[in-house]
Amino acid sequence: MIVKTEAIILRSMKYGETSRILTLYTRDFGRMSVIVKGARGEKNKFGASLDLMSRSAVVMYRKEHRELQLMTQADLLRQYRGIIDAPDRLMYGFAILEFLSATVHGEEAHEELYDILLQALEALDAERVRPVNVLLHYLLRLSEALGIGVDTQHCMRCRASFDHEDTLRGGTSFSLSDGGFPCTDCAPAADSLVCAVETLRALSWLDRHEAARVHTLALSSHASQEGLNLLHRHIVTHVPDMRAIRSLPMLDIFS
């Protein structure tokens, strides 16, 4: 069946003399692997539409249960030059693509995952940006969309609101098994990770704002690192068959 959809290019690999094999995240079918014939060399009519991170309108010949679909047409809708041309943003862009790629398997439509991916790329491409905030925000939204959302607003045990200063007066921690934070009065879980109150407050703020607004929060490098570490560990713990995220240690905040 011939189908049309919209996609972000997650991976691109040369194949044979003139072809490419791509991994896409599509609006209508989720993650897909496709082969594109004539995608290289003099007769290449695809231009930047097949480049990593491009957003393209694509046409495919799709068969159910086939691992590699045949893509016949792609038209560039948007190239995120603000990310591609800025090395300090590019690694964060790779990390976003890699997290998505590692957490979804096979073809399964999930429009929310597509939308939050677009929002993250738009935010990372914007004129004013704090790349680490975009990634942290993306990981919070990704967890939520995958059904493993982290509650940054309430104690995971007694549900007390963290809006009250004294619920966190003696600190908190992050429970990997619960995917949440205990207040000062409740017992931490056995598998807790250290988490400063500052980090929890930052995650909570990010959680309450849209991707396009996250650049307004100034975050210390300690809170950024701690937040990324705990969200990474959280996702790896709760998503089955998850690959390690290789681009994470390469981010500038860890160097």
Ligand SMILES: [Zn+2]
């Ligand atoms: Zn509590």
